[in-house]
Amino acid sequence: MQKSVSKLTIVLISIIIILLGVLGYGVYTGFRVKAELANLNSQIRNLVDEKNDLTSQLDLLQKNYNLLKDDVFELEKSCLSENACRGHFPNVRWYCNNVGDETNVNPSHVCICDSACSLNITEIKNALTL
Numbered sequence: 001m002q003k004s005v006s007k008l009t010i011v012l013i014s015i016i017i018i019l020l021g022v023l024g025y026g027v028y029t030g031f032r033v034k035a036e037l038a039n040l041n042s043q044i045r046n047l048v049d050e051k052n053d054l055t056s057q058l059d060l061l062q063k064n065y066n067l068l069k070d071d072v073f074e075l076e077k078s079c080l081s082e083n084a085c086r087g088h089f090p091n092v093r094w095y096c097n098n099v100g101d102e103t104n105v106n107p108s109h110v111c112i113c114d115s116a117c118s119l120n121i122t123e124i125k126n127a128l129t130l
Helices: 002-074
Strands: 094-096 109-113 119-123
Antiparallel strands (some): 094 109
């Protein structure tokens, strides 16, 4: 009988040790899961804050883009024609020679393109030194 009681005691102690081990592992795993959840929630909060910041930056950039777009549409475009007005803006004068080529050294004329990109050349009457 003593043998069966000692065997039963060993079995019960073994079961208790196994149950305590499983319980300890479960508690340890629960703490790890809670820590990981807290870490993930912190990352989510950071990502939401970053998204909100990026959204506000995007809104500001969109407003600035709209202003620039409106300004560009208001500007007169430069002339694209193949004459001397090419690359010059309408109603902006420059010093030129008698055929409209830009020159800053001893210019003989002042050139200006009209809004239709037609070249108008005016001779400089007085000697001009730059």
